[in-house]
Amino acid sequence: DTGVSQDPRHKITKRGQNVTFRCDPISEHNRLYWYRQTLGQGPEFLTYFQNEAQLEKSRLLSDRFSAERPKGSFSTLEIQRTEQGDSAMYLCASSSGGGAEAFFGQGTRLTVV
Amino acid sequence: TQLLEQSPQFLSIQEGENLTVYCNSSSVFSSLQWYRQEPGEGPVLLVTVVTGGEVKKLKRLTFQFGDARKDSSLHITAAQPGDTGLYLCAGDDGWGKLQFGAGTQVVVTP
Numbered sequence: 001d002t003g004v005s006q007d008p009r010h011k012i013t014k015r016g017q018n019v020t021f022r023c024d025p026i027s028e029h030n031r032l033y034w035y036r037q038t039l040g041q042g043p044e045f046l047t048y049f050q051n052e053a054q055l056e057k058s059r060l061l062s063d064r065f066s067a068e069r070p071k072g073s074f075s076t077l078e079i080q081r082t083e084q085g086d087s088a089m090y091l092c093a094s095s096s097g098g099g100a101e102a103f104f105g106q107g108t109r110l111t112v113v
Numbered sequence: 114t115q116l117l118e119q120s121p122q123f124l125s126i127q128e129g130e131n132l133t134v135y136c137n138s139s140s141v142f143s144s145l146q147w148y149r150q151e152p153g154e155g156p157v158l159l160v161t162v163v164t165g166g167e168v169k170k171l172k173r174l175t176f177q178f179g180d181a182r183k184d185s186s187l188h189i190t191a192a193q194p195g196d197t198g199l200y201l202c203a204g205d206d207g208w209g210k211l212q213f214g215a216g217t218q219v220v221v222t223p
Contacts, residue, residue, distance in 0.1 A: 004155075031209055042117075042201050042213030043156065056210065091155050098209040099143060104155035 004105035006092050012111045013082055020078045021108045025094030032075050033102060034067055035091040036060065043091050049075060050098075082112045116140060117204055117214035125220045129191050134200050134217045137184045142204035145185050146211065147176055150199040192221045 005024040013019050025032045030051050035043035046065070047057045051072035061067075064082075069075040079086055089109050093102040117138045126132055136145070144163045148156035160169050162178035162185060169176045173196075175188040189196055199218050203211040 006155075033209070033211075035211075035213075040215065042203070042215050043211070044213070045210050048210060093155075093211075095209055099205060099207055100209065101146065101158055101161050102209065102211060103158060104148075107153075107155045109153065 004092055004094050004103055006090075006105035006108050008108060009106060010109045010111075012113060015084060015112055016081055018078065018080045019082060019110065020076055021090055021092075021110075023075045023077070023092030023105060025074070025092070026103060027073075029094035029096050029103075030072070031095040031097060031100070031102075032069055033093040033095075034075070034077055035093065037089040037091060037107070038087075046077075079110075082110075084112045086110060087112045116212055117202055119200075119202060119214035119217050121217060122215070123218045123220075125222070126192055128193055128221055128223050132189050132192055132219065134187045134219070135184070136186065136202035136214055138204060138212075139183065140204065140212075141182050142212075143182075143207035144205045145178055145182070146203045146205065147185070147187055148201040148203065150201060150216070156201055189219075192219075194221050194223055197221050 007022045033048040034046040037043040049069040064080045067077045089107045091107045093104045095102040120135045146161045147159045150156040165180045165182045167178045173190045199216045201216045203213045
């Protein structure tokens, strides 16, 4: 296993368009997390899954954001009607359970123009 | 808003010097993790500290967790250019959700 994989690495989109990112966690990990990181800040928690169940969503996750993990393996994060303020690095992490160490992917850099 | 305060925000030193980065919070964490992040990449886990007062060493890096599990420090001895990066501390709430500090940017020049 090569670790957490995210696709695409970079995405440039026009304001108002929809975008979708994919995360493939480490295969035996049942926890999957999404974070967002803006310039000069540390990552901020967005949401997480235990297997296919979405257990918590941050208030940062507006109605335009939706995340899924349909079969408890890979996850997608969709942003509808993108805004310039959505420009950020979107990071995915996985772990083997609550309190276990989390390992991050390389992130998807989103630029909304 | 970052509940974990990291200091300093930026540190520039010469190769061979020592440095210490601090991570402070008013909250108690079940564990605390230190990551290093390169530009355009995701954070890479360096260490996890769990027990109050715990000290862990990773080659030239020494990590300490405060007795009350609210603060931590990272000390690098004889820094090398390869140590350059953004150092992030993150507190675990016990459920796996991480609260990050804003990071300390370390630059080590030859």
